[in-house]
Amino acid sequence: MAGLKDDPVLGINDMIETREETEIKDAVIDKVREEGGQGDREMAPMGNSIHRSGSRPQLDLSKAAIQGNSEERDPTILLPNQSDDISHLALDIGGSLIKLVYFSRHEDRTINDKRKKTVKERLGISNGNRRSYPILGGRLHFVKFETRKINECLDFISSKQLHRGGIDTHGWLSEAPANCSAVIKATGGGAYKFADLFKERLGVSLDKEDEMDCLVAGANFLLKAIRHEAFTHMEGHKEFVQIDHNDLFPYLLVNIGSGVSMIKVDGDGKFERVSGTNVGGGTYWGLGRLLTKCKSFDELLELSQRGDNRTIDMLVGDIYGGMDYSKIGLSASTIASSFGKAISEKKELEDYRPEDISLSLLRMISYNIGQISYLNALRFGLKRIFFGGFFIRGHAYTMDTISFAVHFWSKGDAQAMFLRHEGFLGALGAFMSYEKHGLDDLMVHQLVERFPMGAPYTGGKIHGPPLGDLNEKISWMEKFVLKGTEITAPVPMAPPGTTGLGGFEVPSSKGGTLRSDASALNVGVLHLVPTLEVFPLLADPKMYEPNTIDLSDHNELEYWFTVLSEHLPDLVDKAVASEGGTDDAKRRGDAFARVFSAHLARLMEEPAAYGKLGLANLLELREECLREFHFVDAYRSIKQRENEASLAVLPDLLMELDSMTEETRLLTLIEGVLAANIFDWGSRACVDLYHKGTIIEIYRMSRNKMQRPWRVDDFDVFKERMLGSADKKPHPHKRALLFVDNSGADIVLGMLPLARELIRRGTEVVLVANSLPALNDATAMELPDIVAEAAKHCDILRRAAEAGGLLVDAMINTLDGSKENTSSVPLMVVENGCGSPCIDLRQVSSELAAAAKDADLIILEGMGRALHTNFNARFKCDALKLAMVKNQRLAENLIKGNIYDCVCRYEPAS
Ligand SMILES: Nc1ncnc2c1ncn2[C@@H]1O[C@H](COP(=O)(O)OP(=O)(O)O)[C@@H](O)[C@H]1O
Ligand SMILES: CC(C)(COP(=O)(O)O)[C@@H](O)C(=O)NCCC(=O)O
Ligand SMILES: [Mn+2]
Structure with missing residues (x-):
């Protein structure tokens, strides 16, 4: 769940807001006329999907909507059905469930504006690292249907036009020409059984892929590319396992679908199906349905949570008169024989509670699979067993039971692990089998998982047709999400109990209710963002953990x-x-x-x-x-107001600073950054404070309260590095990356004056700001205008901004050759690739990664970037972390201090 790495406007869930259709139509037509010179003749008829053909792009205006404020003169218009959102699909049609993995891509809409180009040139960013065929940016979606309701699946594919994609000669996913019959990769028995139906209903041919090949390809992809894919689950406790890619093989893959396959995996494409069992998910669901009359799998599973299997299972104690059989390590409560009590002639099926039957069945099957898996692991000397397949369904009790069996039989030697994308291995593998999509080259840092709300996106089954637009989505939520929230309210876990003498006691994680599938939200949408990179200045990227606060507590x-x-x-x-x-x-x-x-x-x-x-x-x-929900920038007007107020007092501040000695100036500048960091609309305490005065009054108050030593105060060491000492001459840093935080006083009166000081001392400065808005944080888009305003009052900033390509007018002059700007140290702006108040340095923009290559100082500012994340991060270059702590609990826990205390942490290059 890292930063924003996708198109903010068109990139979200293929959904848009529906407004007054005619009004929008007119606006769209006007806009297109203005911008592209395409007349009405080339418009697609409203409400009809028209697909791109040949060289002349055509627009599909169906469901067009105005994004943002429709009163604006030139609003952005969204065309959700415009077919540059290319999709591609693979299927796994199993005995019980159909799994779909589909990919959607929006074409690269990066605006190559002049400013960005100059910054890129300055930073030496070329397009040279492109591969022979590019990895695609886009999103992978995971959806499932019941096989017996295959028509719902066909309707879904058809309404989303998922069967229209193809691979073109360059290896890009693109749209199949209208006259060419599409081919879809499919695996599972249904690829054979339903081939004719797909041809008939959708006109597509299914290209059959071997099921085992697909399971292995899917598992290998997930284990290599997704950071938190595998986890253990013991006695109700879930823990993610960091898999070392170089130490993944060999392992045993156990896929528990309708039936069970056990596959020894030695590498990519290197595997052997070593065993299996016919007692699997189909057995639980089939037998369970007959015995309990349940209407759905989830109902059956939910029953089990209220069950007591002792009424139906024959326990060791039942045979031994209530005693343990301790000589061979079996406690009285160990199941000796599943369903063994039902041999009693006095009882019929109706005399047993369906809850107890379901639990007994679940335990019987889970233990059995766990035991056979372990025996196969033992047979081949494998220590790790990964369990997949939808029988598991993220169900704590099922996982605990399997883990228990593996642990018990192996005496702790082998480990059971589970996969978040449990049932999608085959479908993902089928998807991977398309040639040249480049996905197998994807790295962990290029994948971002998001969890949008809405039936097709929850990895759950679809109830009715897919949601067409934002309006439908909101209606869906109004009906279901409140209910969903109730269902998902905290479920108390029983305290961990002892498992006795190594026998099969009842595992502890037996919650009272089962989450409804519609609100399961286990599997999100995978955003593939090829441009993301690991920040190159991290001292030890493998050990890096962005979060300071771990919420598993x-x-x-x-x-x-x-x-x-x-x-x-x-x-x-x-x-x-x-x-x-x-x-x-x-x-x-x-x-x-x-x-x-x-x-x-x-x-x-x-x-x-x-x-x-x-x-x-x-x-x-x-x-x-x-x-x-299409809130583009919630703090837009607050940010604007605070920027204006701060820019008005900037000249006075700069004058005051210029009258100081070097030493006092540096201290005042750092003090200024800390004081101005008080403008944080994400902090409850600060928002309350803003009612008590104007921006400038609060800023003054905050500055007046600055008193050293700060709670963390490395200023003197930093000062020595900057100004030198009696026997050491200072040498300026070559390039500083300033990770800036809030708009208004924070950037204008805090960080910009500090940037100016660095420039003055000969250090190139790169302001690193968010790619997208988050709270009142300044964004990379907004910074050039702020700098331009500030530069009106300051020659140092103006020259540096010109040299860094931030002042568009000045650049025009430069291009005319009428102005020379190469003499000044540049001030630049790059986006960080995030849309959050925090920053995960494992996934940053390629621009920032390029800028980092020559940097020897980084300054992280604000709570989000320097405390909540990166407080413990170590860097290859000098690092300064500056923040005011605006939350009492954080102040107590992190620095043993109080709210409004300050942190000035300086760590020389490690
Ligand atoms: N909503 C559901 N409907 C039916 N079966 C489900 C559902 N959720 C989980 N299951 C379980 O998952 C099994 C199918 O798992 P899956 O991995 O999809 O295998 P297959 O490819 O054989 O269909 C079912 O037999 C059942 O035990
Ligand atoms: C969201 C924030 C991290 C933003 O802080 P910043 O990076 O702007 O200093 C911070 O406001 C925060 O932790 N707020 C929640 C805590 C509170 O209301 O006290
Ligand atoms: Mn902020």
Whole structure:
């Protein structure tokens, strides 16, 4: 769940908001006329999907909508059905379930503006690292259907036009020409059984791939490319396992579908199916349905959670008169014979509780599979067993039971592990079998998983047709998500019990309810972002952990859950106001609040549901939810107001600074950064404070309160590095990366004056800002204008900004040859690749990675970037971490201090 790495406008869930159709149509036509010179003749008829053909792009205007404020003169218009969103599909049609993996791509819309080009040239970024065939940017979606309801699956494919994609001669996924029959990769028995149906209904041929090949390819891809894919599950405790890619093989893959396959995997494409069993998921569901009359698999599984298998299983104690058979290590409560008590002639099926039958059956099958798996692992000397297949269904009790069996029989020698994409291995493998898609080259840092709300996106089954647009999505949520939230409310776990004398006691994780499939939210949408890179200045990328606060501690989770919940009404107000306060904005605001609360509730129940959870992930999730409901920039007007107010007092501040000695100036500058970091709309305490004065009054108050030593105070060491000492002459840093935080005083009166000082001392400065808005953080898009305004009052900034290509007018002069600017040290701006208040340095923009190559100083500013994340990060170059702590609990836990204490941590290159 890392930063934003996708197109903010068109990249979210293929969904748009539906507004007044005619009004939008007119606006679209006007806009297209203005921009592209395409007349009405070339327009596709409204409501019809038209696919691109030949050299002349045609527009599909169906469901077009205005993005943002429709009152604006030149609003952005979204064309969700415009077919440059190319999809591609692979299927695994099993005995019980059909699994779909599909890919959607929006064409690269990076605007190659002049500013960016100059910065790229300055930083020496070329396009040279492109591969012979590019990895595609886009998203992988995971969806499943019941095989007996195959028509729903066909409708889904048809309505999303998923069968139209193809691979062109360059290896790009593209659209198949209309006259060419599409071919879809498919695996599982259904690829044979239903081939004619697919041809008949969709006109597509199924290209059959071997099921075992696909399972292995899917598992290998997931284990290499997804950071938090594999986990152990013992006695209710889930723990992610970091798999070393160089030490993955050999392993045993056990796929528990309708039946069970056991595959020894030695490498990519190197495997052998060593065993299997016919007692699998189909057995549990089939036998369970006959015995309990359950209507669905989930109902059966849910019954088991209220069951007591002792009423039906024959236990060791039943045979031994209540005693353990301790000589061979079996306790009285060990199951001696599953369903053994049913031999009693006095009882019929109706006399047993369906709950007990379901539990007994589940335990019988899970133990059996666990035991056979272990025996096969033993046979080949394998220590690791990965379990996949939808029988597992993320169900704690099932996983505990299997783990218990493996642990028991191996005496702790072998380990059972589970996969988050459990049932999608085959479908993913079929997808991987398309040639030249480049996906097998993807690295962990190029994948970002997101968890948008909505039936097709939850990895769950589809209830009815796919959601067409944002409007439909909100309606769906209004009906279901509140219910979903109740279902996902925390489920108390029984305290871990002892497992006795090594016998099969009841494992502890027997929650009272089962999460509904519709709100399962276990598997998100995988965003493939080829441009992301690992920040090259991390001292030890393998050991790097961005989060300072680990939310697997329940108290921590509860605290931050409350903080974020309490902040929600205020955030919704700001978001709705930022979109004009219309009824539509209110409805979206309500939907946002619902969805974010549902995520929080889900995570309270199972903190590791979406992978390892840290505070940074929660803060990012909040921003993602806002974007999901098309809130482009909730703090837009606040940011603007604060920028203006701060720019007005900047000249006075610069004058004051220029009158100081070097030493006092440096201290005042750092003090200024810390003081101005108080402008943080994400902190409850600060927002309360803003009611008590104007921006400038608060800024002054904050500066006046600055008193050294700060709670963490390495200023003197930093000063010595910057100014030298009696016997050491200073040498300036070559390039500094300044990770900036908030708009207004924070950037204008804090970070910009510090940047100016570095420039003055001969250090190139790169301001690193968010790619997308998050709270009141300044974005990379906004910075050039702020710098341009500041440069009006300051020659140092002006020359540096000109040299860095930030001032467009000045650049025009330069291009004319009328102005020479090469003499000054440049000031540049790069985007960091994130849309969150925190930064995960494992996934940053390629621009930032390039800028880092010559940098020898980094300055991380603000709570999000320097405390919540990266507080413990070590770098290859000098690092300065500056922040004011605006939360009491964090101050106590992290620096044993109080709210409004400051951190100035300087760490020379390691
Ligand atoms: N919603 C569901 N409907 C039916 N079976 C389900 C469902 N969820 C989980 N299952 C279990 O998953 C099994 C199918 O797993 P899967 O990996 O899809 O195998 P297959 O490819 O054989 O269909 C079923 O037999 C059943 O035990
Ligand atoms: C979201 C933030 C990390 C932003 O802080 P910043 O990086 O702007 O200093 C911070 O405001 C925060 O931790 N807020 C939640 C805690 C609170 O309301 O006290
Ligand atoms: Mn911030």
